[in-house]
Each structure stands twice: as structure tokens, then as C-alpha cells.
Amino acid sequence: MKMTPLVLVLGGIIIISPVLLMNVLRPWAIWQTERPSDIFRARTPLEEKGREIYVNNGCTYCHTQYIRDFDWDIGAQRISKSGDYIAESPHLLGTERTGPDLSQEGGEHPDDWHLAHFVNPRFVRPDSVMPSWEFLGQENILALIAYKQSLGFKQADGRVERQKYWKSEAIKAFEAGPDKNVEWLHGHVPEPWTKLPNPYRTSVPGLDRGHRVYQSFCIGCHGPIGDGMGPAQPFLYPPPLNFTILQNRGITGGILYYQIMNGITGTAMPYFKKDLESEKIWDVGNYIAVTFIGETDAGQPTRGIDVSYEPVEDKK
Amino acid sequence: MKVEENGTAKLFFLSSAFWFVLGTLEGIADATDMVVPDLFGGISWLVFSRIRPMHTTTMIFGFVGSALLGASIYIIAAVLRTPLWSERLGKVSLWIWNISIAVGLIALDLGYSQGREYAEWIWPADIGILLAFALIFYNCFQTAVKRNEKIMYVSSWYILAGLVFTWIIYFFGNAVWNPEKGAIYGLPDGILAWFYGHGIVGLFLTPLAVAVAYYIVPRVARSPLYSHKLSLVGFWSILIIYTHIGSHHILQTPIPTYLKVIAISGSIAMIIPVMTVLVNLWLTMRGRLGLFHQDIGGKFVMAGLVWYIITCIQGPIQALPVVQRMTHLNNWVIAHSHLGVFGFSGTIALGGLYYILPRITGRPLYSTRLADVQYWLLLLGMAGFFGVLTAGGLVQGNSWLNGETVYRTLPMIHVYFVLRASIGVLFVGAAFIGLYNIIRSIVGEPATESQEFETEQAIGLTQ
Amino acid sequence: MIYYAGWLYLVGISLIVSILAFIWGARTGQFSDQDRARFFALGPDLLSQPVKIASRRKQRLHNGALLGIIMLCLSILATALVLGILRRAG
Numbered sequence: 083m084k085m086t087p088l089v090l091v092l093g094g095i096i097i098i099s100p101v102l103l104m105n106v107l108r109p110w111a112i113w114q115t116e117r118p119s120d121i122f123r124a125r126t127p128l129e130e131k132g133r134e135i136y137v138n139n140g141c142t143y144c145h146t147q148y149i150r151d152f153d154w155d156i157g158a159q160r161i162s163k164s165g166d167y168i169a170e171s172p173h174l175l176g177t178e179r180t181g182p183d184l185s186q187e188g189g190e191h192p193d194d195w196h197l198a199h200f201v202n203p204r205f206v207r208p209d210s211v212m213p214s215w216e217f218l219g220q221e222n223i224l225a226l227i228a229y230k231q232s233l234g235f236k237q238a239d240g241r242v243e244r245q246k247y248w249k250s251e252a253i254k255a256f257e258a259g260p261d262k263n264v265e266w267l268h269g270h271v272p273e274p275w276t277k278l279p280n281p282y283r284t285s286v287p288g289l290d291r292g293h294r295v296y297q298s299f300c301i302g303c304h305g306p307i308g309d310g311m312g313p314a315q316p317f318l319y320p321p322p323l324n325f326t327i328l329q330n331r332g333i334t335g336g337i338l339y340y341q342i343m344n345g346i347t348g349t350a351m352p353y354f355k356k357d358l359e360s361e362k363i364w365d366v367g368n369y370i371a372v373t374f375i376g377e378t379d380a381g382q383p384t385r386g387i388d389v390s391y392e393p394v395e396d397k398k
Numbered sequence: 399m400k401v402e403e404n405g406t407a408k409l410f411f412l413s414s415a416f417w418f419v420l421g422t423l424e425g426i427a428d429a430t431d432m433v434v435p436d437l438f439g440g441i442s443w444l445v446f447s448r449i450r451p452m453h454t455t456t457m458i459f460g461f462v463g464s465a466l467l468g469a470s471i472y473i474i475a476a477v478l479r480t481p482l483w484s485e486r487l488g489k490v491s492l493w494i495w496n497i498s499i500a501v502g503l504i505a506l507d508l509g510y511s512q513g514r515e516y517a518e519w520i521w522p523a524d525i526g527i528l529l530a531f532a533l534i535f536y537n538c539f540q541t542a543v544k545r546n547e548k549i550m551y552v553s554s555w556y557i558l559a560g561l562v563f564t565w566i567i568y569f570f571g572n573a574v575w576n577p578e579k580g581a582i583y584g585l586p587d588g589i590l591a592w593f594y595g596h597g598i599v600g601l602f603l604t605p606l607a608v609a610v611a612y613y614i615v616p617r618v619a620r621s622p623l624y625s626h627k628l629s630l631v632g633f634w635s636i637l638i639i640y641t642h643i644g645s646h647h648i649l650q651t652p653i654p655t656y657l658k659v660i661a662i663s664g665s666i667a668m669i670i671p672v673m674t675v676l677v678n679l680w681l682t683m684r685g686r687l688g689l690f691h692q693d694i695g696g697k698f699v700m701a702g703l704v705w706y707i708i709t710c711i712q713g714p715i716q717a718l719p720v721v722q723r724m725t726h727l728n729n730w731v732i733a734h735s736h737l738g739v740f741g742f743s744g745t746i747a748l749g750g751l752y753y754i755l756p757r758i759t760g761r762p763l764y765s766t767r768l769a770d771v772q773y774w775l776l777l778l779g780m781a782g783f784f785g786v787l788t789a790g791g792l793v794q795g796n797s798w799l800n801g802e803t804v805y806r807t808l809p810m811i812h813v814y815f816v817l818r819a820s821i822g823v824l825f826v827g828a829a830f831i832g833l834y835n836i837i838r839s840i841v842g843e844p845a846t847e848s849q850e851f852e853t854e855q856a857i858g859l860t861q
Numbered sequence: 862m863i864y865y866a867g868w869l870y871l872v873g874i875s876l877i878v879s880i881l882a883f884i885w886g887a888r889t890g891q892f893s894d895q896d897r898a899r900f901f902a903l904g905p906d907l908l909s910q911p912v913k914i915a916s917r918r919k920q921r922l923h924n925g926a927l928l929g930i931i932m933l934c935l936s937i938l939a940t941a942l943v944l945g946i947l948r949r950a951g
């Protein structure tokens with residue numbers, strides 16, 4: 083027998099069938115007995131619809147949906163397990179992380195933040211390169227939001243509940259007027275932090291750095307002049323804080339630091355502790371205090387040993 | 399339908415040139431989106447993530463795929479010393495092919511996608527592509543059955559095997575039994591999808607491109623292949639190894655460990671088939687490089703082989719889990735994709751095109767100079783792409799490993815995004831030049847540059 | 862362990878198939894006429910086509926460009942490999 087075309091075809095099929103068996107059928111057989119993981123739950127029809135929009139518009143080209151054991155960003159509290167995926171079809175694992183991983187996105191932000199973000203991501207994340215999705219229309223965006231809030235399944239549900247609870251509290255406080263609102267906001271900062279002044283002295287370079295941070299993280303909501311009228315404002319309720327109302331209301335560096343670090347769950351104000359290191363948070367807090375509030379407690383004498391980089395001549 | 403000798407191959411080349419222009423325009427649109435995300439101000443059909451799958455599928459199937467299919471159809475007939483079994487059937491498959499691509503792309507642009515990389519096209523397009531593959535295979539198969547030369551040259555093996563494997567992989571990979579979703583469930587769907595995604599580059603683009611190289615290199619060198627036996631070793635080993643290493647694309651997901659082990663060891667073993675091809679072709683062309691520098695087709699193929707070396711050294715390295723911690727999920731992989739799909743298979747496809755086209759039309763290229771300009775633009779562009787994207791990818795990967803968030807790395811890689819878009823302009827220019835040159839070569843008047851293509855007597859090889 | 866059994870299974874089947882194919886090829890004389898097969902890409906049409914060799918300058922330029930690219934890319938890859946292994950601690 084010669085190496086005829088027929089033989090070639092047969093040979094190809096003989097070789098590929100064990101490969102198919104091993105790579106497709108065998109894992110498939112394993113997953114026949116695969117159990118849902120501890121966090122799994124089925125999706126609602128609205129969430130399913132949102133998922134379809136996610137698939138059709140190619141969100142998966144920039145967002146992965148799995149967490150590795152050496153990740154730091156959103157969702158890094160839970161490493162993905164195979165049981166998380168049993169209802170996925172098509173899979174949305176992804177191969178690029180131009181945007182953050184979304185497998186635990188549910189409940190990271192309240193719905194109104196998502197709305198602003200979908201209309202134009204730069205409204206809430208000024209450096210983002212994600213496209214604007216306004217053209218999808220209100221209804222589709224709402225479905226997408228529902229899907230995003232379901233990412234993380236039962237854990238997401240818990241986070242979403244938490245967002246809802248604190249949103250209602252925050253709205254009550256906001257509607258009670260500026261005095262009550264500020265009181266409420268400061269009341270939720272733990273005692274040691276409220277008393278903590280900014281340990282660093284005000285300096286021009288420091289304020290410049292704060293300004294830069296402000297432009298990359300805060301300006302979309304709080305606006306260029308700190309009056310809470312950034313482009314995201316029309317979408318958010320309670321609206322972003324107008325910093326000027328903090329004047330004469332007992333603001334301290336510690337309060338600003340704590341709120342920038344942890345955010346205010348329930349409102350669109352996210353936590354920044356994954357994005358910003360300590361110094362950057364102090365810098366931007368001080369920038370806000372000096373530029374918008376007009377009061378700063380920077381460089382109070384309650385400090386310990388000076389940090390080695392601070393200018394010596396300042397020390398009287 | 400007009401039936402002429404090698405008409406099918408000629409039209410495949412023309413289609414390829416057209417898709418190349420479209421594909422680069424899509425690429426530049428995407429690259430621009432990453433630099434100025436609000437530039438296209440919410441126009442749904444210009445949004446990054448709808449264009450991106452269009453870009454990849456246009457390039458893989460439209461540009462590289464069409465050129466390789468055209469060259470394959472020509473080559474299989476040539477090395478078996480038999481005319482193509484049916485030009486008529488060839489043209490039918492050409493039209494089904496092109497229409498399916500167009501349907502798939504338009505649907506993607508309108509927001510209908512099946513969401514898995516390189517398998518995004520909706521079901522009707524999938525069926526069309528499968529049909530086209532089947533017809534092309536049948537045509538080549540019948541040509542092989544009717545062949546006048548008993549022993550099959552290595553190129554024809556690669557072509558026939560490539561077509562069969564691609565059909566099977568396309569069928570399973572797109573889950574065509576599930577028209578609505580084109581997918582199965584759970585992590586196995588991820589495995590299946592990457593089994594497919596890897597097969598598309600490894601068992602469609604690679605064998606056909608290698609087939610073209612095995613045909614063109616000896617011809618340009620005017621020398622027999624160094625070793626036919628060695629080429630067969632490479633052929634069988636690529637079939638055995640390449641088919642099951644797809645899970646190296648999802649090594650960091652919770653898939654079973656045994657699949658990861660297969661994927662990693664298989665990726666390293668890929669050095670064997672790759673080396674057989676490269677060594678064989680290198681020994682064939684050694685001492686005759688002067689001929690390659692002069693022949694525009696040979697030149698493209700030679701550059702393609704250089705990119706092949708780099709791709710296939712990069713591949714096994716980035717399949718190692720320690721390396722993937724840093725390279726996975728960022729622009730490093732995008733550099734590799736462009737290196738493989740454009741640098742290797744695309745460049746060889748262009749080489750095949752420029753070598754074969756004048757032999758179909760019976761007159762020289764409209765302009766070898768334009769083709770040369772295109773060559774240098776693409777060489778420069780590819781080198782630039784590789785450097786910029788790899789650098790950007792390393793910045794991303796290292797930042798993430800050191801605890802930076804994805805959002806914080808965006809400003810860091812902005813400059814690389816800008817560079818990518820600027821380098822993209824070279825590609826767009828090259829694609830337009832190519833289209834113009836190819837159209838003029840096919841329909842235009844005889845050459846303007848004097849090229850004694852058929853008339854001059856053969857002179858012996860002076861070494 | 863069960864996972865690994867599957868892997869061995871695959872390796873076994875692939876090996877058997879390729880060995881069988883090889884034995885079959887050898888026995889049917891597919892590998893006997895290889896010296897003739899080496900010439901199949903060439904054809905009589907080549908005889909009527911001119912042989913043109915690039916000028917030295919052109920050759921040097923082109924070789925240099927390709928070699929430069931190879932070296933550049935390989936050094937990038939080597940760096941990545943080293944970094945990847947060094948940075949394993951993450």
C-alpha cells in the first residue's frame with residue numbers, strides 16, 4: 083500500500099480521535115460529576131439577558147473572569163474554583179486584562195455607579211480606556227448592571243445587600259441636610275481616625291502630587307472645583323459630596339484618609355486602598371483640605387519622630 | 399462562471415488582498431480606541447470590542463486564510479503534476495468562503511457574537527465556512543486521487559491534513575450542533591474553545607504556511623529539498639503534538655492538572671516539528687541566499703521563516719507557568735499573536751502570493767518595487783509591533799505581580815498604545831499598496847518595469 | 862493521580878498510532894524513493910526563467926536586517942525568561 087490520500091485522511095482521523103477523546107470527552111466526563119462550588123447559584127432571567135449583552139459586545143476581550151492565587155486587584159479575596167463555572171455557556175474566561183477581572187465584581191459598587199460608568203467610564207474612572215456604552219440604551223444597560231451585580235454569585239448577593247442597606251442609610255442622611263449628613267459621615271469613621279491629624283506638612287510638591295491623584299481618581303464625581311458637580315453627578319444618588327460644606331464641621335486629615343481608603347459603601351464613593359498607597363492618600367486628602375475646604379491640620383505637632391525625607395529647615 | 403486555469407487561486411489572492419486592507423483598518427480603529435476611547439463617540443459599530451473579533455477573524459480567515467488557501471490549491475496541483483480537479487468547484491467554494499466571512503463580520507459589527515475567541519461568528523457563517531473547507535478539501539483530494547505523480551510531496555500532505563484537521567476542529571470548536579450558543583457548558587467549554595483556538599493557528603495556518611514554504615524555498619533556491627524524509631518526520635510530529643496543547647492558553651484557570659501537564663510538555667516538545675522544518679529549509683537555501691534577496695516571493699518567505707523561529711522560541715517559553723505569571727493576560731500575548739499570525743503565516747502567505755501570482759497570470763507583477771516597499775513596511779512594522787507590545791506587556795505583567803491594580807497600569811502603558819497605533823499606520827499603508835499592486839497585476843496592462851520574465855534564457859547557477 | 866492516568870493514556874495512544882504509521886510507511890516503501898521526492902517542488906518551467914542574484918549591498922542590508930531582528934527578539938525573550946524565573950516569588 084502506498085501513502086495514498088485516503089490513508090492520509092484515515093491517519094489524520096486516527097490521530098485526532100484520541101486527542102479529541104482526551105481533551106474534550108474526558109474533561110467533559112469529569113465535569114459530569116462536577117459539583118457547584120459553595121458560592122454558586124443560578125442566574126435570574128434579567129442577569130442572563132445581561133450576560134448575553136456582555137457576550138455580544140465582546141466585554142470578554144478586556145475583562146477576564148478568573149482569579150489566580152497571586153492576584154492583588156478586585157476579587158483577589160477568592161481564588162476561582164472549577165465549580166464556579168458549571169453554568170457558563172459560552173465560557174467567558176478571557177485572555178486579556180486591559181480592564182480588571184470581573185469574577186467577583188458583584189456588589190463592589192452600587193447600581194448608580196455602574197450606570198454612570200456604562201454611560202461613560204471616564205465619568206467615574208478618568209484614566210479608563212473602556213468604551214462608552216450609552217448607545218445600548220437604558221434597558222440593556224440595566225440588564226448589564228444586573229449581570230455585573232451577580233458576578234460572584236452568593237458572595238456577590240451578600241455584598242449587593244450590604245450596598246442596598248447602606249445606600250438607604252446614606253440617602254436618609256443626605257436628605258436630612260448638610261449638617262446631619264456630615265455628622266452621619268463622620269460618625270461612621272472609627273474614633274482613633276477622627277482624631278488623627280495629617281502627620282505630613284503641607285508642601286507645594288505634596289499638593290501637586292495630590293492634585294495629580296485627584297485628577298486620576300476623584301475629578302469625575304467631585305468635579306474640578308470640588309463642588310461635587312463632576313460629569314458623573316447627574317447619575318448618582320446620593321450625589322458626590324460638595325467639599326466646601328465640610329468647612330467648619332470638624333474635618334480632620336484622619337477622617338479624609340479613612341474615607342478615601344475605605345470608601346463609603348452604599349454610595350458611589352469607592353474604596354481606593356487597592357489603587358493608592360498611604361502617601362498618595364495623605365497627599366490627595368491634603369490637596370482637598372487645602373484647595374476645597376480651606377482648612378488643614380497638616381503637620382500638627384502630635385507627631386512622632388520625623389520621617390527622614392521631610393525638609394529639615396522646617397523644624398523650628 | 400468563467401473557468402480558466404488557476405482562476406480559483408487567483409481570486410483567492412485577490413480576496414486576501416482585500417481582506418488585508420479591511421483587517422488593518424479594523425486594527426488601527428481598535429488601536430486608536432485604546433488611545434482616545436471617546437474619539438468615535440459612542441458609534442456602536444466602531445466600538446473597540448465589536449471591532450476586535452472582526453479584526454482577528456478578518457486577519458486569520460480573510461487575509462492569511464484566503465492567501466494560504468489560494469496558494470495551496472495552486473501548489474497541490476503543481477507538485478502532483480495534475481491540474482486542479484475542478485476550477486468550477488473551486489470558484490464555488492471561493493464564493494461561499496468569502497460570503498461566509500462577510501456574513502460573520504457584519505453580524506459581529508451589529509452585535510451578534512458567540513463570544514469565544516476566533517469562534518465568534520454566528521452559526522450560518524460557521525456552516526458556510528465548513529462547507530467551503532469541505533469543498534476545497536474535496537477538490538484537492540480528487541486532484542490527489544487523479545495525480546500523475548505517485549509519491550506525494552510533503553506540501554500536499556500538509557495541505558490535505560491541514561484541511562481535514564481544520565474541518566474537524568472547526569466543527570467541534572464551534573459546537574455547531576448548538577446553533578444558538580455555539581458552546582458547551584462550564585470549564586470544559588473553555589478547554590474546547592482553546593482546543594479550537596489553538597487548532598486554528600496550529601492546524602490551519604501553520605501546516606498551510608509550512609506547505610507553501612516547502613514549495614517556494616526549493617524553487618527559489620533552484621535546488622531540491624535537503625531531505626524529504628526529515629520533512630515527513632516534522633509532518634507527523636506536528637500532527638501528534640500540536641493537536642492537544644490548546645490548554646496552554648488557560649493554564650492559570652482551575653482546569654484539571656493533567657491537561658496542564660500535557661499542554662506544557664507538549665508546548666516544549668513543539669521544538670521538534672518546528673526545528674525539522676527550519677533545519678530542512680535552511681539547509682536547502684544555504685549558500686543561495688542571494689537568490690532569495692532578489693526574488694520578491696522568496697524574500698517574503700524567508701522573512702516569514704525568521705518570524706517562525708522567533709514565534710516558536712517564544713511559544714515554549716511562555717508556556718512555562720513561571721513565565722506566564724508575568725506574561726499571561728497582557729500585551730505580551732498580543733505581541734506573540736501578531737508575530738505568529740502575521741509575522742509567520744501572514745508573511746509566508748504573502749510570499750506565496752507574490753511568487754505564484756505572476757505564474758498564474760503569465761506576466762510579471764505590476765510592480766516589484768511596490769511589493770518591495772510593502773515588504774519593508776511590513777518588516778519594520780512587525781519588528782516595531784513586537785518590541786512595543788512585548789515591552790508594554792512586561793510593564794503590565796510586572797506591575798500586577800508587584801501589587802499594582804489594572805487601573806493604575808493603564809497610564810503606564812499609554813505610551814505603548816500610542817506607539818502601537820502609529821506603527822499600525824505602516825501596516826495600513828502596506829495593505830493598500832498590496833491591494834493596488836495585486837489588482838493591477840491581475841487586470842492591468844502588461845508590466846511597466848521591464849522584467850524579462852518569460853523571454854530571457856535560463857542561466858546556470860553560479861555559486 | 863487519576864488525572865495523570867489520563868495523560869499517560871494519551872501519550873500511549875499517540876505513540877502507538879505514530880509507531881504504527883511509521884511501520885506501515887516503512888513496509889509500503891513510502892520512504893524508499895525519498896531522493897526523487899526531494900525534487901518535486903521544482904519543475905521544467907523553472908528552466909525558462911532567469912536566475913537573478915541580488916547585489917552584494919542588497920544582500921548585506923537584508924541579511925543584516927533579519928539578523929538584527931532575530932537578535933533583538935531573542936534577547937527580549939531571554940530577558941523575559943530570566944525575569945520570569947527570578948520573579949517567581951511574586
Ligand code: HEM
Pocket residue numbers: 177515599600603604646647665666668669672709710711712713714716717722725726727731734735736737738739742743
Ligand atoms: C512552538 C510553537 C508555539 C507555542 C509553544 C505557542 C505557545 C503559545 C502559548 C503558551 C500561548 C498562550 C499565551 C498566554 O496566553 O499566556 C500562545 C498564544 C497564541 N499563539 Fe502561540 N505558540 C506557538 C506558535 C504559534 C504560531 C505558529 C502561531 C500563529 C500561527 C501562534 C499564535 C498564537 C496566538 C494568536 C495566540 C493568542 C491567543 C489568545 O490568547 O488570544 N502561536 N501561544
Ligand code: HEM
Pocket residue numbers: 143177178180421422423425426427428429450453454457458461462515731732735736739740744818819821822823825826
Ligand atoms: C494595522 C495594523 C494592526 C493593528 C493596529 C492591530 C491592532 C490590534 C489590536 C488593538 C488588537 C487587540 C489587542 C487587545 O485586545 O488588547 C489586535 C489583536 C490581534 N491582531 Fe492585530 N493589529 C494589526 C495588524 C494585524 C495583522 C496584520 C494581523 C494578522 C495577520 C493581526 C492579528 C491579530 C490577532 C490574531 C489578534 C488577537 C490577539 C489575541 O487574541 O491574543 N493584527 N490587533
